Amino acid sequence: MTPLLQIHNLKTxxxxxRGVFSRTIGHVHAVxxxxxxxxxxxxxxxxxxxxxxxxxxxxxVMGMEPKKAGEIFLEGTPLWxxxxxxxxxxxxxxxxxxxxxxxxxxxxxTIQEIVTEGLxxxxxxxxxxxxxxxxxxxxxxxxxxxxxxxxxxxxSGGQRQRISIARAISVRPELVICDEAVxxxxxxxxxxxxxxxxxxxxxxxxxxxxxxxxxxxIRHIANRVVVMYLGVVAETGPASEVLDRxxxxxxxxxxxxxxxxxxxxxxxxxLHGDVPSSANPPSGCRFHTRCPYAIAACAEQIPPLEPxxxxxxxxxxxxRKHELRSLPSILA
Amino acid sequence: xxxxxxxxxxxxxxxxxDGLLTAAExxxxxxxxxxxxxxxxxxxxxxxxxxxxxxxxxxxxxxxxxxxxxxxxxxxLLRLPASELRTIRGRRISxxxxxxxxxxxxxxxxxxxxxxxxxxxxxxxxxAAWNNAxxxxxxxxxxxPKERMRDYPYQLSGGMLQRxxxxxxxxxxxxxxxxxxxxxxxxxxxxxQVLELLRGMKTRESSLLLITHDLGVVWEMCDRVMxxxxxxxxxxxxxxxxxxxxxxxxxxxxLDSVISLTSRTKRLSSIDGQVPSPLAxxxxxxxxxxxxxxxxxxxxELPPLYDIAPxxxxxxxxxxxxxxx
Numbered sequence: 337m338t339p340l341l342q343i344h345n346l347k348t349x350x351x352x353x354r355g356v357f358s359r360t361i362g363h364v365h366a367v368x369x370x371x372x373x374x375x376x377x378x379x380x381x382x383x384x385x386x387x388x389x390x391x392x393x394x395x396x397v398m399g400m401e402p403k404k405a406g407e408i409f410l411e412g413t414p415l416w417x418x419x420x421x422x423x424x425x426x427x428x429x430x431x432x433x434x435x436x437x438x439x440x441x442x443x444x445x446t447i448q449e450i451v452t453e454g455l456x457x458x459x460x461x462x463x464x465x466x467x468x469x470x471x472x473x474x475x476x477x478x479x480x481x482x483x484x485x486x487x488x489x490x491x492s493g494g495q496r497q498r499i500s501i502a503r504a505i506s507v508r509p510e511l512v513i514c515d516e517a518v519x520x521x522x523x524x525x526x527x528x529x530x531x532x533x534x535x536x537x538x539x540x541x542x543x544x545x546x547x548x549x550x551x552x553x554i555r556h557i558a559n560r561v562v563v564m565y566l567g568v569v570a571e572t573g574p575a576s577e578v579l580d581r582x583x584x585x586x587x588x589x590x591x592x593x594x595x596x597x598x599x600x601x602x603x604x605x606x607l608h609g610d611v612p613s614s615a616n617p618p619s620g621c622r623f624h625t626r627c628p629y630a631i632a633a634c635a636e637q638i639p640p641l642e643p644x645x646x647x648x649x650x651x652x653x654x655x656r657k658h659e660l661r662s663l664p665s666i667l668a
Numbered sequence: 669x670x671x672x673x674x675x676x677x678x679x680x681x682x683x684x685x686d687g688l689l690t691a692a693e694x695x696x697x698x699x700x701x702x703x704x705x706x707x708x709x710x711x712x713x714x715x716x717x718x719x720x721x722x723x724x725x726x727x728x729x730x731x732x733x734x735x736x737x738x739x740x741x742x743x744x745l746l747r748l749p750a751s752e753l754r755t756i757r758g759r760r761i762s763x764x765x766x767x768x769x770x771x772x773x774x775x776x777x778x779x780x781x782x783x784x785x786x787x788x789x790x791x792x793x794x795x796a797a798w799n800n801a802x803x804x805x806x807x808x809x810x811x812x813p814k815e816r817m818r819d820y821p822y823q824l825s826g827g828m829l830q831r832x833x834x835x836x837x838x839x840x841x842x843x844x845x846x847x848x849x850x851x852x853x854x855x856x857x858x859x860x861q862v863l864e865l866l867r868g869m870k871t872r873e874s875s876l877l878l879i880t881h882d883l884g885v886v887w888e889m890c891d892r893v894m895x896x897x898x899x900x901x902x903x904x905x906x907x908x909x910x911x912x913x914x915x916x917x918x919x920x921x922x923l924d925s926v927i928s929l930t931s932r933t934k935r936l937s938s939i940d941g942q943v944p945s946p947l948a949x950x951x952x953x954x955x956x957x958x959x960x961x962x963x964x965x966x967x968x969e970l971p972p973l974y975d976i977a978p979x980x981x982x983x984x985x986x987x988x989x990x991x992x993x
Binding site for chain 2: 385386492494522523524525526527528530531534549550551552553555556579589590591592593594595596597598604606607608609610611
């Protein structure tokens with residue numbers, strides 16, 4: 337079966353311009369050769385720290401950033417075509433929920449206009465059916481139908497995020513890219529919105545590309561996890577396995593660094609230094625400058641993303657992955 | 669043991685176009701020497717305003733301190749003349765802000781800002797202050813401190829700037845450090861570095877008031893915790909007591925909605941409804957509308973903060989009842 341989304345060796349670079357004539361003097365390698373697949377109805381969690389390229393990856397899949405190299409397929413159809421006419425039907429199938437519910441809703445549009453704009457654009461409903469459709473969409477995301485003619489500024493962050501979700505699901509997409517969709521919300525509200533996303537996933541058979549730096553959230557919602565570092569994939573596999581027994585030294589450090597109550601963490605790995613610049617990524621393994629287990633070969637060899645054992649769904653990009661398997665678990 | 673800082677009935681409000689916004693109401697607590705106290709709550713609960721009001725760091729107007737006392741060294745910080753308050757700010761009580769980028773001057777080099785702070789409070793010459801500042805940058809783990817002294821804030825990453833802030837807060841060896849969401853703007857691996865640094869500070873005898881919304885950070889750092897909800901402290905207790913036996917329904921719900929890394933529950937428990945508007949707090953318990961245990965009395969009157977055990981306070985009628993039986 338063809339996966340819903342297939343990304344092959346995707347690269348998204350941003351030019352760095354300097355001088356009077358805006359000469360390009362280099363590139364930020366935001367996404368630098370990433371491959372991943374998402375099946376229908378599956379949720380893939382994309383994790384990593386700021387600047388690792390997770391948001392850029394999401395935006396490239398969405399067609400908001402042009403790709404430098406590589407391929408993206410939506411059930412075999414290549415994304416994104418150059419002509420607007422060809423883009424429109426694909427747009428319906430991939431939708432996005434943004435991090436900041438304050439800037440992602442047009443303040444001059446009413447809630448009804450916001451949640452039905454896509455439907456009208458796609459000519460999926462008659463303009464007269466607008467109010468009816470908007471009401472049922474709002475009902476689906478747990479909002480009162482009486483808010484139809486109000487404006488975004490009248491709502492709290494959590495409510496706005498529900499409205500964003502209603503807008504995203506209005507055109508019956510197959511894939512929804514959630515870019516830090518719950519990160520700006522307080523804990524109690526975050527749980528409400530996560531539960532909503534989980535319910536909608538079941539009722540609409542949605543696939544999510546769930547981008548987050550919050551591993552607790554990922555653990556809760558994702559079937560599979562992709563850990564990114566400086567534009568490349570460090571590790572991927574089933575969510576529970578990657579989060580419980582991370583194999584890549586970077587994933588281990590990342591997971592061990594999360595402060596959790598009740599002493600769930602047995603061991604804390606403190607990384608030294610900052611993430612290097614993605615304009616000039618380190619040679620060999622990109623993590624070798626901060627890796628506690630780095631050896632001389634790590635600086636020379638680019639580690640391939642390979643199964644940790646033959647036939648395993650867990651892929652790890654580390655040349656010492658077999659030696660490091662004997663390390664103690666980081667969770668109590 | 670006498671408290672280092674004693675806050676009594678502090679109330680702070682802001683004038684807005686829509687009326688008076690209550691940010692903190694009758695907040696009372698104390699901090700002992702060497703103690704790490706956490707002030708937790710969700711956005712808008714008044715935790716930052718409370719902490720910043722201690723040093724009168726909120727903009728006034730529109731902000732105003734309606735009532736209360738902040739006793740420190742037998743003096744009331746809220747009534748101290750500005751000139752005297754300046755000798756306390758930075759020297760005896762220092763602040764680490766959430767966004768180091770906006771807390772440091774963008775126009776001055778890191779070194780100059782550190783030296784200025786030192787010379788303002790200590791009678792030392794420029795060279796001695798420079799060396800002292802350099803020492804502190806080394807202590808907080810900044811690589812190549814000599815070069816960094818000559819950098820401007822924009823040349824440093826968020827994690828490095830937060831270290832500079834911490835160095836600046838620590839270098840005068842204050843009795844109390846107020847840290848307002850010191851790691852919220854940072855990535856987890858950098859957050860771990862900064863928390864490690866703050867933890868190392870515990871040995872330095874300074875007290876720390878840590879303001880955060882992250883219960884994981886509280887668990888790792890604090891000796892004692894206060895939970896704020898809708899401008900009021902609703903519960904106080906030692907870390908272990910509060911996390912293992914939360915008394916207030918809000919604290920319980922908050923702890924329940926923390927997503928565990930190890931257990932995998934099907935459904936997250938969440939708190940339904942919303943925080944009441946700070947422009948018009950109801951006369952009853954502010955959590956009553958969202959509370960699953962609420963009964964008649966909760967919808968009629970505001971529960972006071974009951975002393976339920978030594979060092980334990982809780983603003984819930986249920987704790988009053990269980991205490992009597």
